């Protein structure tokens with residue numbers, strides 16, 4: 230029988246297909262701006278985070294690198310940290326994969342990262358507008374790009390590879406040609422967008438899911454939802470903690486973003502207690518199912534396509 234200590238450690242991680250462990254809670258860094266380095270350092274050295282999520286597109290990788298360096302100088306071992314980054318859409322062509330990763334490594338001041346994800350499965354022309362103009366969404370060689378991602382693993386530059394923002398259709402397309410299957414899929418998930426269908430598809434293939442935007446993404450978020458507030462009050466927890474715990478109880482890792490020291494600490498105090506089943510189901514039944522991040526601004530051109538609506542971005546699966 231596992232000892233209480235081993236069990237307590239176990240719930241802080243999920244084990245990936247590769248055998249590597251992903252810490253259950255990570256720090257998000259999208260829109261973390263000039264606070265990034267401080268937030269990353271504090272999250273690790275004071276709040277106990279071991280997982281940081283970033284992306285080339287967030288424009289903060291150098292700041293993340295500074296925060297990681299400070300944490301390591303304070304005595305944290307690199308091997309105890311789990312660093313995720315993502316390749317942006319303008320680099321989604323086979324010959325650009327390795328240079329993009331090398332740039333990320335340079336900015337992060339690391340010689341490998343733990344997880345490298347395809348940020349969105351759409352290729353954009355350099356300098357593409359938001360929304361894209363005609364001809365700015367290009368053909369995406371998914372198979373060729375994945376082959377290069379696999380080589381990054383073989384060469385030890387990346388421990389695991391994965392995807393974000395895939396539809397089930399695109400996931401199945403990818404799985405038909407892989408040598409190394411995606412270890413992780415990062416998707417928007419919170420009680421207002423549960424995305425059960427996609428979770429099931431990942432489960433079927435042993436792909437771990439990370440929930441992004443777990444609080445609903447903006448400052449006007451689900452932490453202010455009366456149902457969440459009520460459950461938080463009865464459990465003597467904060468709404469943020471309830472939303473993060475909800476994600477963990479669904480079997481997903483979770484990457485809340487905050488640049489406020491108090492919230493960074495609050496958001497990882499989610500171990501050693503549970504949302505009772507009844508309350509969990511109440512959270513699951515929050516209506517108004519919709520994505521916050523539809524991809525419309527990034528990929529839809531209503532007249533010229535190739536994606537003429539957000540539904541088309543998601544292969545009409547929503």
Ligand code: NDP
Nearest residue numbers: 257258259393441442443444445446448469485486487488
């Ligand atoms: P979140 O759901 O994490 O919400 C962040 C917002 O909630 C911020 O405004 C933050 O403000 C606020 N907040 C943080 N903690 C609390 C709390 N305890 N109570 C109330 N409000 C709180 O949104 P994100 O969209 O940032 O998602 C998290 C991370 O996921 C991203 O930062 C990014 O790393 C990743 N992501 C990945 C995507 C992908 O395509 N793969 C897409 C989107 C996100 P403040 O900072 O002031 O505390």
Ligand code: 1BO
Nearest residue numbers: 259284286348522
């Ligand atoms: C523009 C990037 C969306 C957040 O990951």
Ligand code: 1BO
Nearest residue numbers: 428437438479480
């Ligand atoms: C919610 C399902 C997660 C699979 O890893």
